[in-house]
Amino acid sequence: xxxxxxxxxxxxxxxxxxxxxxxxxxxxxxxxxxxxxxxxxxxxxxxxxxxxxxxxxxxxxxxxxxxxxxxxxxxxxxxxxxxxxxxxxxxxxxxxxxxxxxxxxxxxxxxxxxxxxxxxxxxxxxxxxxxxxxxxxxxxxxxxxxxxxxxxxxxxxxxxxxxxxxxxxxxxxxxxxxxxxxxxxxxxxxxxxxxxxxxxxxxxxxxxxxxxxxxxxxxxxxxxxxxxxxxxxxxxxxxxxxxxxxxxxxxxxxxxxxxxxxxxxxxxxxxxxxxxxxxxxxxxxxxxxxxxxxxxxxxxxxxxxxxxxxxxxxxxxxxxxxxxxxxxxxxxxxxxxxxxxxxxxxxxxxxxxxxxxxxxxxx
Amino acid sequence: xxxxxxxxxxxxxxxxxxxxxxxxxxxxxxxxxxxxxxxxxxxxxxxxxxxxxxxxxxxxxxxxxxxxxxxxxxxxxxxxxxxxxxxxxxxxxxxxxxxxxxxxxxxxxxxxxxxxxxxxxxxxxxxxxxxxxxxxxxxxxxxxxxxxxxxxxxxxxxxxxxxxxxxxxxxxxxxxxxxxxxxxxxxxxxxxxxx
Numbered sequence: 001x002x003x004x005x006x007x008x009x010x011x012x013x014x015x016x017x018x019x020x021x022x023x024x025x026x027x028x029x030x031x032x033x034x035x036x037x038x039x040x041x042x043x044x045x046x047x048x049x050x051x052x053x054x055x056x057x058x059x060x061x062x063x064x065x066x067x068x069x070x071x072x073x074x075x076x077x078x079x080x081x082x083x084x085x086x087x088x089x090x091x092x093x094x095x096x097x098x099x100x101x102x103x104x105x106x107x108x109x110x111x112x113x114x115x116x117x118x119x120x121x122x123x124x125x126x127x128x129x130x131x132x133x134x135x136x137x138x139x140x141x142x143x144x145x146x147x148x149x150x151x152x153x154x155x156x157x158x159x160x161x162x163x164x165x166x167x168x169x170x171x172x173x174x175x176x177x178x179x180x181x182x183x184x185x186x187x188x189x190x191x192x193x194x195x196x197x198x199x200x201x202x203x204x205x206x207x208x209x210x211x212x213x214x215x216x217x218x219x220x221x222x223x224x225x226x227x228x229x230x231x232x233x234x235x236x237x238x239x240x241x242x243x244x245x246x247x248x249x250x251x252x253x254x255x256x257x258x259x260x261x262x263x264x265x266x267x268x269x270x271x272x273x274x275x276x277x278x279x280x281x282x283x284x285x286x287x288x289x290x291x292x293x294x295x296x297x298x299x300x301x302x303x304x305x306x307x308x309x310x311x312x313x314x315x316x317x318x319x320x321x322x323x324x325x326x327x328x329x330x331x332x333x334x335x336x337x338x339x340x341x342x343x344x345x346x347x348x349x350x351x352x353x354x355x356x357x358x359x360x361x362x363x
Numbered sequence: 364x365x366x367x368x369x370x371x372x373x374x375x376x377x378x379x380x381x382x383x384x385x386x387x388x389x390x391x392x393x394x395x396x397x398x399x400x401x402x403x404x405x406x407x408x409x410x411x412x413x414x415x416x417x418x419x420x421x422x423x424x425x426x427x428x429x430x431x432x433x434x435x436x437x438x439x440x441x442x443x444x445x446x447x448x449x450x451x452x453x454x455x456x457x458x459x460x461x462x463x464x465x466x467x468x469x470x471x472x473x474x475x476x477x478x479x480x481x482x483x484x485x486x487x488x489x490x491x492x493x494x495x496x497x498x499x500x501x502x503x504x505x506x507x508x509x510x511x512x513x514x515x516x517x518x519x520x521x522x523x524x525x526x527x528x529x530x531x532x533x534x535x536x537x538x539x540x541x542x543x544x545x546x547x548x549x550x551x552x553x554x555x556x557x558x
Contacts (some may be wrong), residue, residue, distance in 0.1 A: 332405070334419070360421030
């Protein structure tokens with residue numbers, strides 16, 4: 001079992017976009033490499049919806065390797081021999097940072113009493129962590145998917161904190177389709193009789209069925225049709241003929257069930273509700289007078305956006321939309337659409353061109 | 364600078380240090396890299412080919428993947444000291460509108476193109492009776508990206524119609540400068556325009 005993460009206890013209350021403050025919040029984080037004496041070599045990695053701080057070290061619950069070990073480590077594109085890499089569990093999540101499963105001041109879990117948070121609230125927590133670690137200016141902030149939203153939010157709201165901003169397979173706003181899929185997931189959780197209006201922590205059973213369905217639906221959006229067809233086609237699972245029943249006849253069904261049930265062992269259902277809500281609320285232009293270019297006015301950071309041609313969750317057009325705004329703001333921006341077959345999940349998988357772009361951009 | 368194509372070398376030598384440059388159709392970023400290294404230029408690019416963009420970004424250049432015909436519209440008015448369009452004008456859907464955008468986004472604009480009125484092209488057409496395939500126009504008519512062939516004379520006329528002032532001009536044949544009778548003798552032309 002890997003060791004528990006370091007935890008920073010925030011001394012100041014965390015102000016929240018929804019009004020009010022979060023008191024006594026804790027931020028759990030992992031670091032890799034060594035911070036330079038002048039603090040100039042720090043890279044903040046922002047994790048995705050169901051990600052966590054275990055970027056390049058084994059996950060304490062599943063024992064699986066870190067989620068970006070192919071990108072982060074000694075001699076890797078994000079080289080921990082050169083850079084001090086920080087990754088923190090976002091507020092609202094469930095891997096050591098304060099979230100709905102954490103104890104409220106009355107000693108009971110917050111559950112649905114936890115305040116609804118936003119991407120910007122998550123980033124406020126990350127900025128507080130940077131302050132705590134004595135990192136004034138990041139060499140780079142890097143994130144894929146929801147991590148990319150955090151990177152954009154940091155660049156827009158704390159423009160002096162990062163020199164480079166790398167946003168992979170992400171968006172500046174959630175589309176109706178994005179919100180729709182998340183609502184499907186949330187409704188699956190809330191329809192589970194074990195959910196108990198969120199007060200399930202003391203119960204014998206957790207809303208695992210609902211959370212598993214939410215994960216199955218989401219997982220489909222992370223893969224391309226080509227990837228699903230290539231991986232499973234219409235192949236049957238452990239049988240030669242159809243059962244004429246509702247077992248997992250097809251391999252793709254079996255795979256999704258496995259993904260769903262595995263997920264419930266490492267993730268809190270209420271955290272899933274809160275984080276998907278934060279993503280749905282994300283609209284960087286709306287925060288800046290309705291014009292995305294305003295979000296980046298006067299920025300001196302260098303930006304790089306990467307999309308994947310098979311990603312239909314956050315398609316290339318969303319990255320281009322950000323690039324247009326950055327161009328209008330006169331920012332230094334690179335953008336490339338990489339060809340990869342895996343869909344949205346390409347940012348986590350074997351795409352050598354992504355390694356080269358990441359390495360080149362953060363040099 | 365010797366590694367650069369002659370038209371790019373002419374452009375690089377004419378660009379003032381410390382300026383902002385947007386290279387439209389920047390390819391593998393040779394001009395941008397040169398300008399950044401030798402002149403401290405804030406160099407940006409637009410390139411349609413993903414492989415080229417990836418190589419540019421891997422060198423730390425700020426290059427956006429996009430189509431020159433549409434990408435320029437997002438850039439602010441006079442946001443750059445120079446725009447550069449090297450050997451791309453003849454591939455544009457509407458070279459005249461492209462020229463407008465170049466002069467809108469840049470205070471000055473470099474445009475280079477193969478001259479269709481070079482004597483080799485003329486003679487290939489006149490004597491051979493077929494669409495010329497020459498050193499400067501090396502691809503057959505059916506697969507070339509050059510959909511709007513242009514001559515030095517045509518370009519001067521377009522510049523006049525667009526109220527663009529020709530600040531400087533360079534002509535090359537056989538990778539060497541040409542002076543006089545440019546429309547007949549130049550394989551490639553480079554113009555620096557302002558408006």
